[in-house]
Amino acid sequence: MSTEQIPALRLENIVKTFPGVRALDGVSFTVMPGEVHALMGENGAGKSTLMKVLGGIHQPNEGQIFIEEQPTVMNSPLDAKAKGVVFIHQELSLADELPVAENVYLGELPRKSFGRVDWSKLHADTDEILKRLNVGFGPKDLVGDLSIANKQMVEIARALTVEAKAVIFDEPTASLTDAEKSVLFEVIEDLKSRGVGIVYISHRMEEIFRISDRVSVLRDGQYRGTLETADTNEDEVTQLMIGRSLDLSRNVQHGELGAVALEVRNLSCGNLYQDISFQVREGEVVGFYGLVGAGRTEIAETLFGLRDPTAGTILLDGKETTIHSPIDAIEAGISLVPEDRKGQGLVLGMNCRDNMTLPQVDDMTAGSFVSDGAEVAIFDQYRDKLEIKTPGWKQLVGNLSGGNQQKIVIGKWLSMHPRVLIVDEPTRGIDVGSKSEIHKLIRELAGQGYAVIVISSEMPEVLHVSDRIIAMFHGRITRTFTSDEVTEDNLVQAISGITPEQGAA
Amino acid sequence: MQKSVLKNHAKEGAIWGFIVLELIFFGIAGEYMSMTETAFLAPDNMILLLKQSAPLGIIALGMTIVMINGNIDLSVGATFALCAIVMLDSMTWPILAPLGNWAIPFAWGLALMTGMLMGLINGLIVWKTGVDAFIVTLGAMLGFRGLVFMYNGEQPTFHLNWTMVDIAESAPLGIPLPILVFAVCIAVVWWIMNRTVHGRNAYAIGDNREAAVNAGIKVGPHMVWNYVLIGFLAALSSITFYSESGSVNPNDGMLYELWIITAVVLGGTKLTGGRGSIIATVGGILAIQLMRKGLGFIGADTAMVNLVIGSILIAVLYLDRQLNRKGEEELKI
Numbered sequence: 001m002s003t004e005q006i007p008a009l010r011l012e013n014i015v016k017t018f019p020g021v022r023a024l025d026g027v028s029f030t031v032m033p034g035e036v037h038a039l040m041g042e043n044g045a046g047k048s049t050l051m052k053v054l055g056g057i058h059q060p061n062e063g064q065i066f067i068e069e070q071p072t073v074m075n076s077p078l079d080a081k082a083k084g085v086v087f088i089h090q091e092l093s094l095a096d097e098l099p100v101a102e103n104v105y106l107g108e109l110p111r112k113s114f115g116r117v118d119w120s121k122l123h124a125d126t127d128e129i130l131k132r133l134n135v136g137f138g139p140k141d142l143v144g145d146l147s148i149a150n151k152q153m154v155e156i157a158r159a160l161t162v163e164a165k166a167v168i169f170d171e172p173t174a175s176l177t178d179a180e181k182s183v184l185f186e187v188i189e190d191l192k193s194r195g196v197g198i199v200y201i202s203h204r205m206e207e208i209f210r211i212s213d214r215v216s217v218l219r220d221g222q223y224r225g226t227l228e229t230a231d232t233n234e235d236e237v238t239q240l241m242i243g244r245s246l247d248l249s250r251n252v253q254h255g256e257l258g259a260v261a262l263e264v265r266n267l268s269c270g271n272l273y274q275d276i277s278f279q280v281r282e283g284e285v286v287g288f289y290g291l292v293g294a295g296r297t298e299i300a301e302t303l304f305g306l307r308d309p310t311a312g313t314i315l316l317d318g319k320e321t322t323i324h325s326p327i328d329a330i331e332a333g334i335s336l337v338p339e340d341r342k343g344q345g346l347v348l349g350m351n352c353r354d355n356m357t358l359p360q361v362d363d364m365t366a367g368s369f370v371s372d373g374a375e376v377a378i379f380d381q382y383r384d385k386l387e388i389k390t391p392g393w394k395q396l397v398g399n400l401s402g403g404n405q406q407k408i409v410i411g412k413w414l415s416m417h418p419r420v421l422i423v424d425e426p427t428r429g430i431d432v433g434s435k436s437e438i439h440k441l442i443r444e445l446a447g448q449g450y451a452v453i454v455i456s457s458e459m460p461e462v463l464h465v466s467d468r469i470i471a472m473f474h475g476r477i478t479r480t481f482t483s484d485e486v487t488e489d490n491l492v493q494a495i496s497g498i499t500p501e502q503g504a505a
Numbered sequence: 506m507q508k509s510v511l512k513n514h515a516k517e518g519a520i521w522g523f524i525v526l527e528l529i530f531f532g533i534a535g536e537y538m539s540m541t542e543t544a545f546l547a548p549d550n551m552i553l554l555l556k557q558s559a560p561l562g563i564i565a566l567g568m569t570i571v572m573i574n575g576n577i578d579l580s581v582g583a584t585f586a587l588c589a590i591v592m593l594d595s596m597t598w599p600i601l602a603p604l605g606n607w608a609i610p611f612a613w614g615l616a617l618m619t620g621m622l623m624g625l626i627n628g629l630i631v632w633k634t635g636v637d638a639f640i641v642t643l644g645a646m647l648g649f650r651g652l653v654f655m656y657n658g659e660q661p662t663f664h665l666n667w668t669m670v671d672i673a674e675s676a677p678l679g680i681p682l683p684i685l686v687f688a689v690c691i692a693v694v695w696w697i698m699n700r701t702v703h704g705r706n707a708y709a710i711g712d713n714r715e716a717a718v719n720a721g722i723k724v725g726p727h728m729v730w731n732y733v734l735i736g737f738l739a740a741l742s743s744i745t746f747y748s749e750s751g752s753v754n755p756n757d758g759m760l761y762e763l764w765i766i767t768a769v770v771l772g773g774t775k776l777t778g779g780r781g782s783i784i785a786t787v788g789g790i791l792a793i794q795l796m797r798k799g800l801g802f803i804g805a806d807t808a809m810v811n812l813v814i815g816s817i818l819i820a821v822l823y824l825d826r827q828l829n830r831k832g833e834e835e836l837k838i
Contacts, residue, residue, distance in 0.1 A: 077719050077721060093713065093719050094713060095717070097780045098708055098709060098779075102708075106717065106720035107706075116702070
């Protein structure tokens with residue numbers, strides 16, 4: 001480290017304890033001006049606690065924060081911002097009903113006498129920042145009307161209202177398309193060239209390797225080391241994160257394929273998707289890959305009876321089937337593990353057993369009372385089968401880790417003996433270690449003869465678990481790949497609406 | 506972006522379109538079905554309607570602020586009655602009685618302070634305990650009403666001061682005083698909500714409270730101020746009404762909160778906060794008053810009026826929902 005440069009931000013030996021937990025155990029971390037410093041770690045490794053300490057939401061029990069080598073105490077998020085540390089949150093923190101300008105200067109509206117808002121200054125200042133970001137919307141546009149990417153830009157615009165010394169990006173690309181990501185990376189480059197220190201938190205390796213200069217890793221609240229991005233690779237980072245290496249290679253093991261379990265012919269649903277046809281065989285995993293809004297989830301919802309198609313037919317075992325409700329779907333043997341596990345898949349305040357037996361509790365009665373024994377038997381069976389780690393069936397599902405929660409949802413549907421299992425974003429918000437377990441489980445289920453549909457926004461995941469991959473763009477299937485012919489390049493082309501060269505495959 | 510601006514204007518305009526429809530309907534129906542000789546649309550009748558809209562309308566302005574802020578206040582009806590008692594009774598207190606007519610401003614001041622105090626209590630409890638505003642003000646509704654009954658039991662409280670009645674019945678420039686008070690309140694509250702930092706922060710808090718907290722907005726104090734404001738407006742409404750009548754029953758103001766919330770929601774304010782318009786609330790109040798008065802004019806009884814307004818409320822919110830989201834993109838339940 002050169003002597004003339006002082007760090008933009010330095011954390012020294014930060015300790016933060018909560019009752020019974022040592023969330024941060026002596027974490028040190030330095031960000032130089034003009035550096036993109038990636039921060040990685042599994043869920044629960046302490047990243048978010050560290051950021052809360054940095055943002056003044058929590059006060060550290062020990063340790064010190066330095067901004068340009070000045071010891072600093074962060075009293076509140078606003079205080080942190082005033083001191084030059086700005087956060088760009090993963091969860092958009094915007095007021096949808098308000099215009100862009102008021103969101104950019106949220107909490108800091110320029111004032112005139114009598115507490116009046118200085119509108120002309122507000123609009124002029126916002127306009128200047130938006131010009132710097134080179135965005136296609138103006139200060140008076142309503143935030144609720146903007147795309148997710150543009151909302152992200154509003155968040156970034158907020159960071160530019162002060163002379164930031166350090167900007168923290170927390171999973172900024174979670175909901176961005178590739179084109180939008182490029183814009184974001186340009187903004188990061190621009191901040192970098194202005195000498196701002198950048199902390200970049202992400203689970204996505206390819207992004208880390210694309211934009212970061214150094215990577216620091218946390219595990220179990222402890223600092224595990226810093227690597228120069230140029231001198232390391234994904235394996236090394238993963239090993240630091242989980243203490244072992246992970247197999248995320250292409251799926252090669254093809255199971256025995258049985259008869260066609262599910263066939264969809266020319267299915268359409270209004271503007272959401274059109275003319276969808278595909279088949280899934282027993283023992284096969286079909287991956288659906290595409291950008292957010294490409295219509296993948298909506299197809300799953302149609303198959304599960306949550307939406308009525310406007311045209312097309314669904315065939316199960318070669319017989320035409322109409323599905324108007326989840327009850328129809330379950331009876332026909334289709335199950336959906338939804339995208340939003342906590343919101344759509346589980347009743348968080350209920351215990352593990354009750355969640356698992358939720359769809360069949362009607363059938364488990366002794367007289368007019370629910371039979372406890374039968375429920376526990378089912379729970380035990382699938383706990384063992386799926387290796388769900390929980391102290392017992394009485395544990396509230398909300399207290400389980402993401403991976404175990406997902407297994408409860410999967411167990412719930414397996415206990416209904418489905419033919420077709422649809423899994424939407426199987427590992428969203430699940431940490432790296434548990435991800436591979438879920439992937440293994442999906443392959444095993446296919447091996448047992450289930451027809452499985454996996455919808456995912458993560459390319460490595462789709463590549464890893466699928467026998468065939470269906471690429472979607474704007475509500476249409478653009479191409480279907482077998483796992484032998486798919487490459488990252490042709491998959492990206494297919495989901496971006498770029499027509500593949502004829503005869504390439 | 507243009508489209509959304511248009512859509513918003515159309516939404517705010519909808520309530521006025523509804524009012525025009527009501528005017529046309531009652532104007533024509535009144536010709537055939539009315540018991541009286543006068544036309545429904547006669548200027549005197551319309552001015553009377555505005556005057557009768559003022560007490561509910563003034564409180565509805567406050568309710569709009571509180572609801573934009575993401576809260577609600579169910580205690581306004583009880584506050585309304587309590588302030589009336591304080592105003593009327595205080596004029597007989599030994600300290601004020603000897604002042605003669607000079608007791609009037611003091612009585613008014615005491616009523617306003619009572620309203621603000623009730624609002625302050627609500628606001629502080631909502632802020633400091635974190636209990637949902639619905640529950641806090643539901644408790645306050647019962648509690649404040651309890652205070653009203655403790656004052657005089659089942660007996661009405663009355664005090665007639667003819668000077669006060671004269672002031673209340675005066676009509677500067679030919680416009681009855683309650684309408685003027687209502688108009689001034691509309692202007693001031695509109696200015697607060699649209700031109701001041703406090704007003705804009707209130708919107709932001711109601712829209713996304715977490716974002717507001719993260720941005721360093723002092724959410725609690727803003728909420729308290731808004732409760733104080735609605736308390737003040739409830740007291741002001743009470744003053745404009747009871748200065749004229751001079752007598753308050755312990756049951757007065759009951760169900761006011763529900764009429765007011767109905768009007769505010771009809772005006773397009775979101776129950777969850779973040780969106781709402783002062784002007785549209787005025788539209789909501791006028792629409793309800795027109796409906797009540799119009800149905801009465803063509804001979805419907807109160808029960809019928811309630812049934813119709815209740816149905817309209819649900820129908821309007823259903824329409825709003827259908828227009829706001831594309832039906833096809835919504836999941837079936």
